[in-house]
Amino acid sequence: xxxxxxxxxxxxxxxxxxxxxxxxxxxxxxxxxxxxxxxxxxxxxxxxxxxxxxxxxxxxxxxxxxxxxxxxxxxxxxxxxxxxxxxxxxxxxxxxxxxxxxxxxxxxx
Amino acid sequence: xxxxxxxxxxxxxxxxxxxxxxxxxxxxxxxxxxxxxxxxxxxxxxxxxxxxxxxxxxxxxxxxxxxxxxxxxxxxxxxxxxxxxxxxxxxxxxxxxxxxxxxxxxxxxxxxxxxx
Numbered sequence: 626x627x628x629x630x631x632x633x634x635x636x637x638x639x640x641x642x643x644x645x646x647x648x649x650x651x652x653x654x655x656x657x658x659x660x661x662x663x664x665x666x667x668x669x670x671x672x673x674x675x676x677x678x679x680x681x682x683x684x685x686x687x688x689x690x691x692x693x694x695x696x697x698x699x700x701x702x703x704x705x706x707x708x709x710x711x712x713x714x715x716x717x718x719x720x721x722x723x724x725x726x727x728x729x730x731x732x733x734x
Numbered sequence: 735x736x737x738x739x740x741x742x743x744x745x746x747x748x749x750x751x752x753x754x755x756x757x758x759x760x761x762x763x764x765x766x767x768x769x770x771x772x773x774x775x776x777x778x779x780x781x782x783x784x785x786x787x788x789x790x791x792x793x794x795x796x797x798x799x800x801x802x803x804x805x806x807x808x809x810x811x812x813x814x815x816x817x818x819x820x821x822x823x824x825x826x827x828x829x830x831x832x833x834x835x836x837x838x839x840x841x842x843x844x845x846x847x848x849x850x
Contacts, residue, residue, distance in 0.1 A: 657835040668824055668841040669777075676835045713776070717837045720765070720784070720830065726776035 627652040627718050631725035639734050644701040648714030648725055651695070657717035658690055660699045662710045663727065669713055673699060704732045736761045740825050740842035747812065747819060750843065755810045755845045757825035765828040766808035767839065770803045770821045771795060777824065783808055820849050 628651045631688055638644040646660075657676055661669035673690040674680045675697065687700040697716070707730045714725040738759040745817040747753045757766065765784045779792030783802040797816025802808050812819045823846075826839040 657837050659838050666822075668844045670841070671838050674836065674838055715839075716836070720828075720837060721767075721782070722828075722837065722839055724777045 627716075627723050629714055629716050629723050629725040631668040631714050631728045632714075634729040635731050636728055637731045637733055638704050640655055640704060640706060640732055641662045642704055644704045644708065644730055644732070645729050646699040646701075646712050646714075646730065648697045648699075648716075649695055650697070650714075650723070652716065652718045652723070653695065655716045655718055658688070658697045659715040659717075659722065660688060660697075661713040661715060663713060681722075701730075706732045706734055708732050738825060738827050738840055738842040740813070740823075740845050742845060743843065745845055745847045747847060748850060750811050752811055755823055755825075755847070757808045757810065757842060758806055759808075759827040759840075759842075760806060761827055761829065762805070763827035763829045763840070764805075765830065766783070766802065766809045767826045767828070768792075768798070768800065769826065771824060772821050775811045780810065780823075785839060801806070811841040818849075819847055822846050 630649045630718040660673040662672045673688040675690045681688045685702045689698045711727040711729045713727045715722040741756045742769050765770045767782040768780040781800040783789035824844050825842040
């Protein structure tokens, strides 16, 4: 059974600080990795995708991938109260996405 | 505007009733998925379809049925055999791009089903 593991949280971060979200996966041949944000009562929305080892930056968001360690992370710089949400990690496996259970992030003003 | 539309947004089901949730996409995506999400929980796969007239069971298919007669449409029926159907139901679509690794899903806005 292919798995994606995330710390369920909640992760509490002061406003303006860096939030660090982590994800590990079991399928060694996975090549596509995604971070989705889900606000309470809403559907998930894609915020970052990463396919190569290293860092990928988009505004305040940075995705990091280490395939050797089977590890993906998402950094949110200058955290804002509007970043408070559940963040879902998803890993491509044979065309389908395998989902982590999500990490609840709370940004404290 | 291209997108994926779920309807209704809220649905109430009486005991012993079958109900059908609609999912339509105009993105020309190949695959479609149905997930169930309970409060504070992750996504659980109910059914998926990678091609018209074909679909596969997910992890929690019991008590649900689907059809994929058109590429654009993937309705989900919650049958009376599903004993605890109260949940948030999410439909997603996926394009199979050639030459890239972009296999991300696009989600609809969801249907919240409540048993009354």
